[in-house]
Amino acid sequence: MDTKLINLPRGGVLIRTSEGPIQFGSPPETLKDTIQMSTDVPKIFVLPKDFFHLEKGISVAEIEFPIYYNYFLKQQNTKVLCPENRMKDLRIALHEAVFGPDIINLKPEFHENTPSYFIPDIASEVAHFRAGMKLNDLVELIPFQNGSVSLGDVKIDMDAEDGDFKVYEKKKLIAEIPGTIQFNVQLDVGEVSSNRFTPPRMGMTCLGSSHGFDPKQNTSGFILWLNNRGIMIDPPVASSEWLQQSNVNPKYIDSIILTHCHADHDAGTFQKILAEAKVNIYTTDTVMTSFLKKYSALTRIPKEQLLEMFNFFPIAIDQPVYIHQGIFDFFYTFHAIPTIGFKVKFRGKTLVYSSDHLNEPDIIEKLYNDGxxxxxRKDFLRNFPWEADIIYHEAGIPPLHTPISYLNTLPEEIQKRTIVYHIAEKDFPDDTQLTLAQFGIEHTNIIEVPSQTYDKACDLLNFLEKVEYFNSFTLIRIRGLLSELKYEKFSKGEVIIQKGTRGEKFYIMISGHVLVEDIDTDNNKSYGEYDTFGEASLILEEPRHASVVAQTDVEVMTIHKNAFLSILRGTRLEKRLIHLSKSRSADTWDILNESSYFKHTTSFQKTAFEAILTSYKSLDNEVLIQENHTFDMMYLIGEGVVHRIKDKKQYDTLGRGDLVGDIVRLQKNLPSIKSCITKGVATLYKINREDMLDYIETYPNIYMNLLYRS
Incomplete structure (x- = not known):
């Protein structure tokens, strides 16, 4: 048994059978794994009951690209086996990805005075690519009925409880496969510098230059740097890991431009949404509606709650959009589903990004003649902004993409300003003035722009905006803060704070990492860029409770005690920090590190949660939350047991590290559908409604975790 199993590098399991290879689970880009193998790309996929990998923030039911590969390149249909209760979700997600939205109305995205003939008929363009094709032409969706599916001599059973699979061939058990599908990051980061990356005033970093069928290179995606801040453009999957491995702080990137909803363009977008802080997403209402519909189906989280996880900035097509002092003009490209590109002006330079776009004059002329x-629209498409200083243009296989042969006929003067992406290196011509995009932080395209008088002040404000303690401060308090900041450096191994000494300074990390020592816990507490430490002894007027040592060379901003307390005075942050300094302990830190909700969060996120905890010792059989009643408190269990009761029957049992209370019902002030009752005396930590809602507003990854579990 199990002799035919292959664990794919990126996740999922492949098994060879008489019906051909069958893949269980389909995390993003596992197609690249199977293309490189001696076996054929599977035509049969089995999806788990949970389509979404919560910890990684990705779909493990990404069958869009295997379907494209089998249908368009191999001229064969794909079979997808799926739990019966997820069949509707799968159809919705696939339909949005392959065909786009059923109803497209772009009029609200244009100025009210825009003539109707200037508004592209995207529905007609999508219909051209679709050419009458239906989802059933590409894929056969087969539900597990009564927990079983048979294909020829192969029978697959799915356990109703844990979702595990058993595979039989000619009635003989040949494999047992876990129902939980793992995802493993596989990426090339290029050369990694040991030096801290400093974002340029203007520039472009390529995260990947190729396409979803290329097994050897990263899928395309970019970071546009404006005013030292990053805007991700269609980040490929595992972009956050790519940044961390490249020594680039993910907090440098606070925005995303989402051009469309194909899997190679939106998988990394959802991952970034679930990163540490709320991100800004710029796209049209049309693209966002499709994105929410797709990911609501995959996660089973309502669209309105997904929308609360990020800041959505709907863009207008014929009006300028300002992002980090760049002036953007967005436009709809010619692609299989609604897709946007843009031109941006910044300090005298212009950069154009085509996004996925069939930009071939002869085809455009023919389709104009065909109606x-x-x-x-024809004139707009024919007048692509080749005059830009820097041009990033896609290339690929028609009829979805621009043929590289056309780009290679452009005048040499344009070719020299054009950087090509979305193409495998082997397909890029040798005899050309075009440049193939080079991925890697070391190949960041730094675009020289003039400096301005207030650059240093803006840079400092940008820095403080990333420090979560200060990002809600008024301008008056920020001004007071700026006047008191001092710059300091520490070498690796140097003691920054000595336990037992008097506290004189508050510290804000600029670069490097520090480790908190001499605390009664086995779980390390470390801080990095934009994190803060040293507030407790200043607030409580007590000696330092722990030592802090530089793990690397460290740069910090410091504020003297008196100035720090003066700036805090009268703010909500002051109350939070006083509460944190009095209530946090090694025990709460250990609980959070053991908790399935918090163990993968950052040290600062755990510290922020400690700041809203209030210790509470329960009574025996105390009703914490009552069925059919609203509630305004959640609880973190330290020690003891809490039973959840529904209709007078025990539903389940919660223990150390679990949260008591449904976040959705707390959020919407709805009655609880279960009672939560302690079994014996329990050590708990209370979190009131206002604090909990503020916390999940700040940290969408934790909000997602709570939503998914509820």
Whole structure:
């Protein structure tokens, strides 16, 4: 048994059978794994009951690209086996990815005075690519009925409880496969410098230059740097890991431009949403509606709650959009589903990004003659902004992408300003003035722009904006803060704070990492860029409770005690920090490190949660939350047991590290559907409604965790 199993590098399991290879689970880009193998790319996929990998923030039911590969390149249909109760979700997600939204109305995205003939008929363009094709033409969706599916001599059973699979061939058990699908990061980061990366005033970093069928290179995606802040453009999957391995702090990137909802463009977007802080997403209402519909189906989280995890900035197509002092003009490209590109102006330089786009004049002219385009749309597409200083243009296989052969016919003067992506290196021509995008932080395209008088002040404000303690401060308090900041450096191994000494300073990390020592816990507490430490002894007027040592060379900003307390006075932050300094302990830190909700969060996120905990010793059989009643408190269990009761029957049992209370019902002030009752005396930590809602507003990854579990 299990002799035919292959664990794919990126996740999922492949088994060879008489019906051909069958893949269990389909994390993003596992197609690249199977393309490189001696076996054929599977035509049969089995999806788990949970489509979403919570810890990694990705779908493990990404069958979009295997379907494309089998249908368009191999001219064969794909079979997908799926739990019966997830069949509708799968159809919705696939339909949005392959065909886009059923109803497309772009009029609200244009200025009210824009003539109707200037508004592209994207529905007609999508219909051209679709060419009458239906989802059933590409894929056969097969539900598990009564927990079983048979394909020829192969029978697959799915356990109703844990989702595990058993595979039989000619009635003989040949494999047992876990129902929980893992995802493993596989990426190339290029050369990694030991030096801290400093974002340029303007520039472009390529996260990957190729496409979803290329097994050897990263899928395309970019970071546009404006004013030293990063805007991700269609980040590929595992972009956050890519940044960390490249010594680039993910907090440098606070925004995303989402151009469309194909899997190679939106998988990394959802991962970034679930990173430490709320991110800004810029796209059209049309693209966002499709994105929410797709990921609501995959996660089973309502669209309105997904929308609360990030800041959505709907863009207008014919009006300028300002991001980090760049002036953006967005436009709809010509692609299989609604897709946007843009031109941006920043300090005298212009950069254009085509996004996925079929930019071939002869095809555009033909489709105009066939009635697919209006004359205004034809003229717009024919007048691509080749005059830009820097041009990032895709290339690929028609009819979805621009042929590289056309780009290679452009005048040499344009070719020299054009950087090509979305193409495998082997397909890039040798005899050309075009440049192939080079991935890696070391190949960041730094674009020289003039400095401005207030750059240093803006840079400092940008820095403080990333420090969570200060990002809600008024301008008056920020001004007071700026006047008191001092710069200091420490060498690796140097003691920054000595336990037992008097506290004189508050510290804000600029670069490097520090370790908190001499605390009664086995779980390390470390801090990095934009994190803070040293507030407790200042607030409590007590000696330092722990030592802090530089793990690397460290740069910090410091504020003297008196100035720090003066700036805090009268703020909500002051109350939070006083509460944190009095209530946190090694025990709460250990509980959070053991908790399935918090063990993968950062040290600062755990510290922020400690700041809203209030210790509470329960009575025996105390009703914490009552069925059919609203509640305004959640609880973290330290020691003891809490039973959840529904309709007078025990539903389940919660223990150390678990949270008591449903976040959705707390959020919407709805009655609880279960009672929560202690079994014996329990050590608990209370979190009131206002504090809990503020916390999940700040940290969407934890909000997602709570939503998914509820």
């Amino acid at each position: 697919v385009f209006t004359e205004a």
